[in-house]
Amino acid sequence: MPDGTKVIAGIFYDPKSTPDAVAQAGEEVFLTMYQGPPSERDLNNHRYNSFVKSSTKVKDNIASLLPTQGAAKQHSLRVYVQTQHWFDNDSLNPARWG
Secondary structure (H helix, E strand, O other): OOOHHHHHHHHHHHOOOHHHHHHHHHHHHHHHHHHOOOOOOOOHHHHHHHHHHHHOOOOOOOHHHHHHHHHHHHHHHHHHHHHHHOOOOOOOOOOOHH
């Protein structure tokens, strides 16, 4: 497992992670899943570039676009709460964590 992956996973395992750290880690996960170039660190930029690229095809598939930055943040926060619940950390306020 590459070091960067361990750092990202560590953020989701750490009961003291902040919402901002979780959102940033989640964005990096989505960029990796949707094959963003290593230089790309902005999910909305990659989404736009993917849209432009797919719109030049004869048959585009809008459903295959990656999520927006906001959607990825909310998803990441929910994943964090679920992960913490699995580790018996039920002290998180779900309203604060998406």
